[in-house]
Amino acid sequence: MEEMTVAVSDEESARNSVMRKSREWRLEHPGAKGDEGGHNAENEIGMTTAELLGNAALGVLALVAIWAALQQLGLDIVDWVREQVLSQS
Numbered sequence: 001m002e003e004m005t006v007a008v009s010d011e012e013s014a015r016n017s018v019m020r021k022s023r024e025w026r027l028e029h030p031g032a033k034g035d036e037g038g039h040n041a042e043n044e045i046g047m048t049t050a051e052l053l054g055n056a057a058l059g060v061l062a063l064v065a066i067w068a069a070l071q072q073l074g075l076d077i078v079d080w081v082r083e084q085v086l087s088q089s
Helices: 010-028 041-088
Strands: none
C-alpha cells in the first residue's frame, strides 16, 4: 500500500506547531492568566449555567418586590382610579 503525503507550507507548519505548543502549555497550566484568566471550553458551560441562574434569581426578586409594592399600594391605586372614573361621570 502506498503512503500518502500531503504538502504543507512552512507557514501552516509553523501555525500548527504554535497551536500544539499552546495546547500543551494550557494542559500543563490549567487556569493560568495567559489563558484568558482561566476560562476555557470546559468551564464555559458552567459559566452559562451560573449566569442563567443568576438572571432567574434577579427576575424572581423583581417579581417579589413588585408584588410587595402592589400589596401595599394596591388599594390606594384602586381607590384613586375609582375616584377618577366617578368624577368624570
